[in-house]
Amino acid sequence: MSATLVCIDLGTTRLKVAAFTPEGELLQQVATRHKETPDGQDPMRWWRDAVAAIRSLQINNAAGLSLSGRGGAGVFLDRDGDVLAGPWADDRHATELRRLYAWRSERFLPNYGAALVAKYLWLREHHAGLARRCRYALYGKDYLLFRLTGAHVTDWSSGPDGPCWDPHLFEDFGLEPDLLPRPALPWEIAGNLTSTAARETGLPEGIPVAVGAHDGICANVGAGAGRPGDYAITLGTNAVTRAVTSTVPPGAYRFYALPPDRHVIGGNALLGGRSLDWLLDILDGPDRGAHAYGTTDAEAAAVAPGADGAVFLPFLAGQVAPEVRHGARGAFAGLRAEHGRDTLLRAVFEGTAFAVADIFEQVREWCGPPASVRLTGGGADSRLMRRFLADVLNVTVEVSDSAVEARGAAVFLAVALGLYADHDAAADAMVPVTGRVAPELEGVETCRRLQARWRAVRDAMRTVEA
Template sequence: MNYLIGVDVGTTSTKTVLYDEHAHVVDQFTQGYPLYRDSNGMAEQDPEKMVAAVEQVIHDAGQQIDFANEKLLAVSFSSANQSLILLDEHFQPQSRVITWADTRARNAADQLKRSPLGKQLYDKTGTPIHPMSPLTKLLWLKDTAPERLAATSYFGDIKSYLFYRFFNSFKVDISIASCTGMMNINSGDWDPTALELTGVAKDQLPEIVNGTTQAVGLTDEAVAKMGIPADTPFVYGAFDGALSNLGVGAIQQDTVAITIGTSAGVRVITDHPVIDPQERLFCYAVDNGLWVVGGPLNNGGDVYQWAVEHLVTPSAVQNEQTDPFTLANRVIEGEPAGANGLVFLPFLGGERAPLWDANARGSFFGLNNLHTRADMLRAVMEGICMNIATVYQAVCDLVGQPKSVTATGGFARAEVWRQMLADVLNCPVNIPESFESGCLGAITMAMKSLGMVDSLSAVQNFIGAEKSYQPVPETVAVYQKYLPLFQQVEGLLSPAYSTIAKLQRK
């Protein structure tokens, strides 16, 4: 038997899935690491802990292979995007990994967004102006720590750093590069305007390569840590959102993929770049000739977790002899659509799409003395879905109404979430059997790189069964009244977000 390993390098953990050559899951492994939030807005990782985690999970997967009689065909990578690492002349880290979740560049982002140059850069790079992007992180460092930039020889991300550690080669795939705010989506190369603005030279950035590019020739240290053959090809892959689309088979323009985990995302793949005149959505590369259009949302399952922790009492959990989330889902199922006239804006962690406002804050609207904890739980779940629907509508505005939605993430395990999403979107929602879509997308890119498949569309053969949820007309009619109200309230509160955020920071 031959094998492939898909690696998904995430914000708080790295996982691997070991597949056989027919893309059947054999085993999976996870290794966690901390996310440092030492100061207001900080969200950083330790690059050495991340390297160790990646080496460990690949080692664990490799232990399942009998290398005397079996072969590891390739290791392929999915990773979170929009990270930044400062490196010295020997490619040693001079900073921790500044992640997408770090918001300390908010002032730099606000200033750029208000200038004409902000719109020009969005049109050229497809990356909304927001603290998440390496572009604005570099502007923040340029303003607040110019001496650190002056002492930096190279600027990378977690994937380019990993590949450097494993192969002594400083390269990055086009998908990750396109998420930086510094790659021109038309030329596929680093954008001169972005380079001039940040003061970064092209040769200080990794070389941009296709996602199916292979790196071969692991260092002796990497071989010792991972315990796999030195000639094992490592395929660069893409960023996690793009590979999640691929891994659920949403690779045509008529299928939208929605992921709701800790955060959330709405994405559709096209065969050409699509720029949103209203700057609500991103446009990133998947690989040569494929683009993903959509929006990331900060607020997904983490908001629901907050609500369950604060609104479900321990005594109720004990009485029902179940866990808090199962109880909350059961309570919500018994509540009417619209939560008895209660609307929740789920912006507990600021928001990316569609607002692109790190100062956004959450709120209940319509609360009166008749409302209960059950109403509030239902409103929270509906608020998350309606926020997703706002991004979904923006995607439809640009690329057309899809035939269906494919949804994955932790939420997809609960029936009430699945049906609610179909009703709020007024579109069929399909839930695939496999939840590890990023790793499946990664090994599909490896298969294409190795010539095992002709096209990425071959992933359709590996996905397995799906369960479909159809919108219920009566419930759809309710949400079609509440969704415009949700958007109206958000518009009314938007001017006050910066004021409340400043008061909270004080």
């Protein structure tokens, strides 16, 4: 029996565990929705969910593990590996973050690195006793890596966006030299599965665990969109457009590196992909279980394009692309008494797609026409979203399956195990294209008319921004 690659994908709202063959076939995948607390999420719950998911897959031929994970979720541990503080959902560390932004005007510190350090500095200022006990500062997926191997490691793109942290960071802010995780390439082996983790997960002790990567990197690579000119659009919690380049275009927003020598350019519609989940949580309750996209297509498709005049703005957390409008807010407009659930769903689908289109246009201006556009995240499950995005963007969109981020982690693991020469070769072999949707002239023309109306509502809302 072929060996199995086991991959954990820690998202903002869900944790997934997937099993792949070395050729990229998705064998199984299970997902658990995170339980929110008033202060955020519990890293120990992530670990329990990961263990339960791995055990449920009943894997008896695991060749190794790898990880994909969202950026910026800070976890702080004592020397025994016990959690002192987990990721919080507010901006209590804003003062510390501003200090770091001012400091980096003459240094280099990417946003994710600044966020982790700012949270530690906040702990030191407000909970000095906890900070004195803190031995490890980690990102979310790297906490799971630590539980698997005992290694204190992160990938370049989640951490310093390069092979090392700026040494002045430790000197100028009084940080212990080993507080932050060691940066490593996604296809390096971080360590081996410990005996404790083996007992908990049921996997063989000593199997290798790859570093893995930020979920944006994993999404591009796992969708087969890792070469210069490739675009990926992820509809997960956020709606993110990412293009891979060999150089940084003037004026472009650079997310992070795709090691060893590429760049990821893009923009983020904050909580844009979460909008449908948000509406369904209100309508059906947060314990409904099923993922939003793909389960509501029939209802939304029953309403004609234009949602019978209803318009949705998906700015539930403000706007940072293609322009920064922190006061932007989500809104429904054009509602009438006869509108119901199906109309609201259709409006959310369309509003999310129009927000993505605005960002896509900006990225295309920076990076040029895409060689390919791959759709990832929960939105890839929706035939309606695929069709609407193809028409509103006026490009052909391609999809793989619902395990793209985990497959990116599997690609890196396959390289780490020596199965492929590099992540390009691995992705060529391991990424299937299961669907392709080309734009249709009538749909493109309809979307242009509807997009103009959506933009008019968006601009009208500026007068009531916070």
